[in-house]
């Protein structure tokens with residue numbers, strides 16, 4: 387059992403609406419207590435973030451609306467001027483109806499004019515499980531809202547995929563209950579959520595029993611990094627190999643430098659006669675040879691390969707099938723993905739693929755669902771870990787485990803940044819980490835190095851800068867895991 391599976395619902399696990407329903411079913415006798423706590427916590431957060439002002443709570447017919455009535459009651463109790471605008475009344479006898487009954491303050495029409503009169507609107511219309519387009523009158527209402535705080539999600543956000551069912555409210559603050567949801571971390575929803583704060587509503591541990599987390603926010607607690615030991619030598623640290631192309635040597639250089647700076651014990655670069663002469667001059671820290679892939683894979687220490695950065699179609703064709711035949715652990719990027727244009731089965735056996743959206747579409751075809759689901763599907767079909775790169779990188783494993791990474795910076799959008807990532811993944815795979823954990827860790831370290839480099843360099847960086855911060859970035863992850871060797 388992997389570390390993440392043992393972790394159950396740690397704080398970085400993400401809850402889907404379906405899982406929330408399962409928990410609520412388990413806790414049916416305590417739902418009223420949970421709704422009371424949810425409303426109280428949201429009201430407290432509002433008090434922390436805003437000065438007393440005219441508040442309008444927009445309530446839907448379900449439990450999200452129920453939470454809204456509780457918020458209204460607490461704020462009014464603290465002396466705030468509060469009104470409630472029900473979009474639709476809760477069903478008679480429901481939990482939300484009971485919460486509505488306890489609201490004795492003003493009730494106003496659900497219309498734009500009321501929204502405009504308010505100084506702050508609480509969006510308690512729909513929670514994260516909505517599965518149909520946002521009604522027109524709800525869209526119209528929220529277009530006139532001055533400042534908005536959303537309970538669970540801004541109404542119309544799909545809590546799993548981050549898709550929006552129409553023009554959803556723009557929140558300044560979104561209050562997640564129990565745990566964040568995958569949708570909070572995925573575009574376009576992230577942009578509509580504002581600051582996301584997660585609150586404890588007193589959900590007991592036993593409510594999680596029988597549930598197995600499948601989604602996580604990518605944080606260092608998800609993937610323990612191997613430590614450094616006294617007895618280490620370069621082969622215990624791990625060997626990374628790559629085939630260096632003769633035409634675009636910069637990419638192989640970035641990948642090999644990045645593997646070394648992340649902690650690989652040794653990086654071996656094989657190339658043609660012409661390429662090897664070049665790599666010997668630019669990569670003094672690597673072992674450079676002219677071995678054919680067929681001969682290279684006979685060396686049992688050379689199990690982990692980066693394939694693709696800087697390679698032409700012909701070069702990939704001459705290397706990748708041999709690596710896959712020998713069951714090497716291949717990280718496929720750039721040229722290797724272009725080589726499989728429209729034919730993902732050519733990549734069967736690859737351990738990790740690192741496409742950006744354009745490359746992903748070239749290999750797997752148009753994304754008809756969401757990026758999240760497309761990455762999960764591709765991973766299941768190919769048996770490879772899919773690292774779908776972006777501001778909200780998705781790391782999907784064939785067994786369904788999915789991490790979403792927000793630990794990044796726009797400064798990473800520079801040529802060579804992807805080559806650096808493939809080198810980090812290779813270094814961590816070579817150190818013995820399983821492919822999904824290595825990929826998650828690499829994406830985080832890449833983001834951390836980008837942040838540190840951008841800070842040190844004043845904002846704008848190139849791939850070379852990123853590489854020089856990889857050691858520090860790995861150390862930052864270790865520190866955060868409280869596993870630092872300097873402890």
Ligand SMILES: NC(=O)C1=CN([C@@H]2O[C@H](COP(=O)(O)OP(=O)(O)OC[C@H]3O[C@@H](n4cnc5c(N)ncnc54)[C@H](O)[C@@H]3O)[C@@H](O)[C@H]2O)[C@H](O)CC1
Pocket residue numbers: 406409410417420421424446447448449450451452453511512513514515516518519520521537538539563564
């Ligand atoms: N464990 C927890 O985290 C708790 C969370 N709470 C809150 O509960 C909601 C989820 O409640 P639920 O009733 O399942 O969903 P909604 O409130 O979103 O209600 C949906 C409701 O609306 C109806 N509906 C949807 N679209 C339309 C439409 N176009 N026309 C008419 N009606 C529509 C739909 O049929 C449903 O009836 C969660 O967000 C939290 O805020 C609990 O308070 C405590 C435990």
Ligand SMILES: [K+]
Pocket residue numbers: 450509510511512513536537538539540541
């Ligand atoms: K909402």
